[in-house]
Amino acid sequence: MLDDEGDQEHDVEDLVDVRGLPDRRFWRVKWRGVNPDGSQRWPDRGPGDGTSDYFWLAEEDIGVGCVELQNKFWRVTGLDRRGSCSGPVGEHRCLWCNRMLKSAAALKAHMRIDCVATIVIANSCSANWSLKWNTRDS
Numbered sequence: 001m002l003d004d005e006g007d008q009e010h011d012v013e014d015l016v017d018v019r020g021l022p023d024r025r026f027w028r029v030k031w032r033g034v035n036p037d038g039s040q041r042w043p044d045r046g047p048g049d050g051t052s053d054y055f056w057l058a059e060e061d062i063g064v065g066c067v068e069l070q071n072k073f074w075r076v077t078g079l080d081r082r083g084s085c086s087g088p089v090g091e092h093r094c095l096w097c098n099r100m101l102k103s104a105a106a107l108k109a110h111m112r113i114d115c116v117a118t119i120v121i122a123n124s125c126s127a128n129w130s131l132k133w134n135t136r137d138s
């Protein structure tokens with residue numbers, strides 16, 4: 001795992017949560033080790049806004065070495081790995097880009113205006129979903 005400078009390896013100790021669609025997962029990562037000041041890398045104290053700076057990483061960024069951790073996560077939690085994972089009630093997180101919004105209305109506006117894609121979810125509990133790309137310019 002590369003850090004922001006792209007020159008240092010970090011070890012993923014565990015995967016503790018998941019969000020997103022089956023083909024576009026975001027994982028909450030527990031890092032092994034301590035920060036330079038001696039504090040634990042875990043738990044994070046970030047705003048929880050879903051950015052990668054605060055322990056949420058796109059599946060493609062956590063590396064193939066985490067497949068076993070993923071398998072363990074699905075087994076232990078009993079969640080459906082083929083389903084879309086939207087998080088607890090009251091969490092307004094975009095399933096496509098993992099950004100956290102303050103309200104359902106803000107999330108709706110984000111998906112309509114800000115996000116890279118408009119998501120059409122035919123069935124929120126299965127892998128039966130499809131994407132429709134925004135056609136706006138810019």
Ligand SMILES: [Zn+2]
Nearest residue numbers: 094096097115
């Ligand atoms: Zn989004």
